[in-house]
Every structure is written in structure tokens, then in C-alpha cells.
Amino acid sequence: MTAIAWDETPEVTDRRHRAPLSRLVLAEVRWIFRRPRTLVVLALLAIFPPIIGISIVLAGPGEASGEAPLFVAAATSALSIPLGSFMMLMSLFLPLAVAMAGADAIAGEQSVGALRGWLVAPVSRGRLLAVKVFGVLAVALVAAGLVALTGLTTGLILNGMDGIITLSGTTLGFADGLGRIGLAVAWVTLQLLAVGAVALAISTTTEHPMLVVALVLGGLIVSQVLSVFDSLSWLHPFLLPEGWVAAMPQLMRDPVSLDLLGEGALRAACYVVIGLSLAYARIVTRDG
Amino acid sequence: MARDELARTVPAPATAGAGARPVVARTKGVRKVYRSTIAVDGVDLEVPEGAVVGMLGPNGSGKTTTIRMLLGLVRPTEGEVELFGQPMPESAESTLPHVGALVEGPGFHPFLSGRDNLLRFAAAEPLLPSAKITAAVTNALELVGLTAAADRRYRGYSLGMKQRLGLAAALLVPRKLVVLDEPTNGLDPAGTREVRRIIAELHARGTTVLVSSHLLSEVEATCTHVIVLSKGTVVAQGELSELLEAGNPTLEVVTPDATQAVEALRANRIPARLAPDGILVDLVTTPAPRVIETLVQAGVSVYEARRKRTGLEDLFARLTETQSDDLPTDLHLNDVDHVGVA
Numbered sequence: 001m002t003a004i005a006w007d008e009t010p011e012v013t014d015r016r017h018r019a020p021l022s023r024l025v026l027a028e029v030r031w032i033f034r035r036p037r038t039l040v041v042l043a044l045l046a047i048f049p050p051i052i053g054i055s056i057v058l059a060g061p062g063e064a065s066g067e068a069p070l071f072v073a074a075a076t077s078a079l080s081i082p083l084g085s086f087m088m089l090m091s092l093f094l095p096l097a098v099a100m101a102g103a104d105a106i107a108g109e110q111s112v113g114a115l116r117g118w119l120v121a122p123v124s125r126g127r128l129l130a131v132k133v134f135g136v137l138a139v140a141l142v143a144a145g146l147v148a149l150t151g152l153t154t155g156l157i158l159n160g161m162d163g164i165i166t167l168s169g170t171t172l173g174f175a176d177g178l179g180r181i182g183l184a185v186a187w188v189t190l191q192l193l194a195v196g197a198v199a200l201a202i203s204t205t206t207e208h209p210m211l212v213v214a215l216v217l218g219g220l221i222v223s224q225v226l227s228v229f230d231s232l233s234w235l236h237p238f239l240l241p242e243g244w245v246a247a248m249p250q251l252m253r254d255p256v257s258l259d260l261l262g263e264g265a266l267r268a269a270c271y272v273v274i275g276l277s278l279a280y281a282r283i284v285t286r287d288g
Numbered sequence: 289m290a291r292d293e294l295a296r297t298v299p300a301p302a303t304a305g306a307g308a309r310p311v312v313a314r315t316k317g318v319r320k321v322y323r324s325t326i327a328v329d330g331v332d333l334e335v336p337e338g339a340v341v342g343m344l345g346p347n348g349s350g351k352t353t354t355i356r357m358l359l360g361l362v363r364p365t366e367g368e369v370e371l372f373g374q375p376m377p378e379s380a381e382s383t384l385p386h387v388g389a390l391v392e393g394p395g396f397h398p399f400l401s402g403r404d405n406l407l408r409f410a411a412a413e414p415l416l417p418s419a420k421i422t423a424a425v426t427n428a429l430e431l432v433g434l435t436a437a438a439d440r441r442y443r444g445y446s447l448g449m450k451q452r453l454g455l456a457a458a459l460l461v462p463r464k465l466v467v468l469d470e471p472t473n474g475l476d477p478a479g480t481r482e483v484r485r486i487i488a489e490l491h492a493r494g495t496t497v498l499v500s501s502h503l504l505s506e507v508e509a510t511c512t513h514v515i516v517l518s519k520g521t522v523v524a525q526g527e528l529s530e531l532l533e534a535g536n537p538t539l540e541v542v543t544p545d546a547t548q549a550v551e552a553l554r555a556n557r558i559p560a561r562l563a564p565d566g567i568l569v570d571l572v573t574t575p576a577p578r579v580i581e582t583l584v585q586a587g588v589s590v591y592e593a594r595r596k597r598t599g600l601e602d603l604f605a606r607l608t609e610t611q612s613d614d615l616p617t618d619l620h621l622n623d624v625d626h627v628g629v630a
Contacts, residue, residue, distance in 0.1 A: 113395025
């Protein structure tokens, strides 16, 4: 125990003081990536593509007996493992990662009483939400980037770097392949940000992070079920996961077909705008 | 005790008028309703600059809600809140950087160490330059005696250590006002003394302190001013010494020779009367030692002598020393008008 060692106490004026936004974002990102369960989820995401790759290799000799059909070649091209991983992980695991981030961002902070620590610092509610959106975006980007990275690495180890065979039968150069992976990461990140925006909106209304995760994943599952019924086709354009499965193979075609990807991106952007508007409306009126 | 009677015994609070000390925090007719529950109803309070103001009241009396409104965490349903003369919560970005607060217990993340938790909040302090963050955190940890445990996870902290970390967060930056909501909760006697020492140091530096408590002893030990809340309304406020001196000071003497004692005192022109266990002596004109001396010289056996609580002191004691559950029936305050409002 020591005495208070403060410098001169500054006088109060009506000047507004704000901590630099970059400092807040840095603190937020540090906090997110030191949370053990975030790291566990990211680690599981990262080992998924190698597991797919190994499974294909192990299953390979049986299927590829005799002359290798094109689809086997395509399924084992360096591009197919990251894109295939995205296809599978988008159904649950990647959205789970961002739903957790969105839940912890506000509901999780509130549940341990840390949210008022920010508010009395003070960080204005609008800036606080902006920082939280950055955090969720960081998780989405890191999650998608990790899957792409380990997926591509696995694909390259298994197939070599020369020539990536597309679903259309043509062969791509390495740079072109990388470009497509980059496009996939950007597109998946946007989709995940849409999920994160919805999670943030729910997060501002509760102090139970589990409730946020349950509602977001529940909503996704319901959307996926609804998208199966043709009688509800009028509803399908409004469902976020619509096209998640169909979009990835588009990147394996030559030339890339952008219709589905563009439509999905627009849909995700709408979800981001609506989700964040609701989150903002709630966070500025909520009792801290 | 009726409201008027009480109001007369309570000196007017310091106002921002000529000659008086400036007011750091003020509420005017503040009311907060949660659904059908009235948490705070018509609270007018003033925190004079440089004072250590104790906010006293049983659990559920509206202390925390009032503090949350002062800090702009909650918008009042009605009324105005001012910090440093600026309206809250609108002026949060110009006022709150100068305010350190520990509200509703410490709020930290269990998976981070105490130091990392503090570093996180230090990053949000507008008046803390980036280059000074690490040093400010180290100083704050040292100030509350957490240096040894700084790098342990918050999860493993005892209740007292958590409370200390909350205090450290409030003291990261030089403050004009420090608001502490039940700061000694969970602290052992040594921890309680440390909190008192820190409050005294803040006071010596000229920092205004607003500290809430449900214990009169706590407030008596540290505060210069007091605000008493009960059921969401202010029942008394002003300087502690004046509030406690209000009413006639009386000495209660326990003695088997009561009649003899009264006669002896009256012979010396000291007003006294009989009481169940002995006598009551009026101390307005005579100091207590003189009374005892007179009694001893008259050969009266004095078993015990104590200063009897005045009306207001008795009120504080009843408000703060009983379990809040027992309060509603035995408190005959002025809040009959609140019964049934909810």
C-alpha cells in the first residue's frame, strides 16, 4: 500500500475528452483473442481443413482406382479444400464463432458488470458499439482467414502448386487461385459479419450471452430448414443462409460466376445494416 | 418524527450561492421508476466541493440508483442531474473523465489477470496518455495493495481483492470526484481501514468523495457530510457534525442511587431526571466530566455513563443498523405517502 501518486488534477471544463478509437479497438481485440474459448473455437476451425484433406487422401485409393475421374481431381485440387471447408463450416461452426463474439461483446460484458466500466470512463455508447463491431469483424476475418490458410496449405501439400483444375475443366495459375481464395475469405467474412450484427443486436437486449448464441444459431437452423421448402420460395431471398452452400462452387468455375455471390453479399449487407441499426437504437437507451 | 420537525433540525445544505462552496454534483427532483417500482422519488441532493459525503440508507433505499443517475448510467424518469454544473447524461464526455467510480461492485473478466483487466479500462480513460497507461496501472495496483496478486487471474481473487481492484480502477487517473458504492463490502477489518485511509488521502488532496454505505459507523469514521436516504427519498442531509449535534445532548447515567443522584445534581443547578436504570442529565450547560465529578463527590455509585443518542442519531441508527427486512414496520418516518404507490 502506498500513497496516491497522482499528477496535478486537471480542471473540469466543458471540453469533451475521448480516448483514441485505435486504443479502444486494440484493447478490445486483445481481450477477444485472449479469451480461452475464442482460442479453442479458432483452433478447431483451423484443424478442420487438414482433417478434410487427410480424409480425402485416406479415401482416395478406393475411389480413384483405375483412371481418376475429373470430380476426384477437382475435389483434390488445392482450391477445393479451403472452399469445401467453407461450405461445410458455414452451416454451423463459423457462425458459432461470430455469434459467440457478438454475445460476449455486450451481453457478456454486462453479465460480469464490466460494461459500466466502459460507460463511466466514459466511452460514449455509439463509440462503444463501433468498437464492438470492429471486434466481431476481427473474429470473422480471423476465422475465415484461418480456414483459408490451413485449407490452402493442406491443398498445396496434397496436390502441389502447379495448376489448379476448376470444375469447368480448365487449369488456373497459382496467383489466380490465390485471388479466388481471397474473394472467398472476403465473402465469408461479410456473411459472418451479418451473423455478428444480428448477434450484437440481440446482445444489447440481454445480459445472458448464452441466450444470444442460442437465438442466433436457432435462427440460422430455422432459416436453413425453411429454405428447403419450395412452397416458401417467396421467403427464400430474405433468409441469410440462402446460397451459402451454392456460392462456394461458383468460385471453382472458370470464369467465376458472380451472380450468386453478388446476391449473397447484398443480402448480408442488408442484415449488417438492419442488425447494427437495431443494436445502436437499443444501446443508446439501455440502462448501464 | 414529522417531516417539518426534522427539516428544522437539519441545516440547509451548502448551495452554490455567494460565499458557499461550489457544488460538484446535484440532483433536482430526481425520480426513477422501473416498470411499477419507484426506486427513487423526488431526490434533491448536493455534493459540496472537497467534502466527503456519506450516502446512508438501508438496502433498497435508492442509493445505487441515485449514484447511477449521477454517473449518467441511467436516465432519470423525471428531474435533473448535474455534474460540475453540466447536465447529465448529456455531458458525460466532459465530466466523467474527472470522475472515478466503483458502482455495484467490481466488474471484471475472470479469465484476465487483475493487471490486464485494469489495462483494458485504462485504455478507455480519456485523460490518460497512452504512454502513461502501464505506469498508471502499476501505481493503482500498488495503491490498493494488489501488487503481489496483480498477475493472477481475477477468477481466483477473494471478494476483498475484487473490491480492491474495483477501487484501483476508480483511482487510475487524477480525479475531481470519486464515487464509491459500498466500497468496504467484503473487506476484512484491515481492508476497511485501508479504504478509510484512501478516502482520507483523497480528502486531503481536495478530491470530493461520495461514498455510499448502509453502516452509520462507516460514515461517522470517514465523512464530513451525510445524506440519508430511505425508501427512495432524502430524509436528511448536511454536515455530519451538525446533524449529530442536533437535538439536546443528554448523558445517561446508570446508578442504583438514582434519587440521591438527581438531588445532588439539582443542588448544583444541573438539570436531571429519573430514568428506568438510573438518571438522564441534560448536557446543554454542563460538560459530561463535571456531571460525573459532581456525582462522585456526592457519593453516588456510577456504574456506567454514556452519551444518549439524539433523535437524528437514533434515526440514523435505526435506518442503518437494523436489517432492512425489519425496517418497514418500526420506522415511523414521513413516508406514509409512499405506501401502496407501487
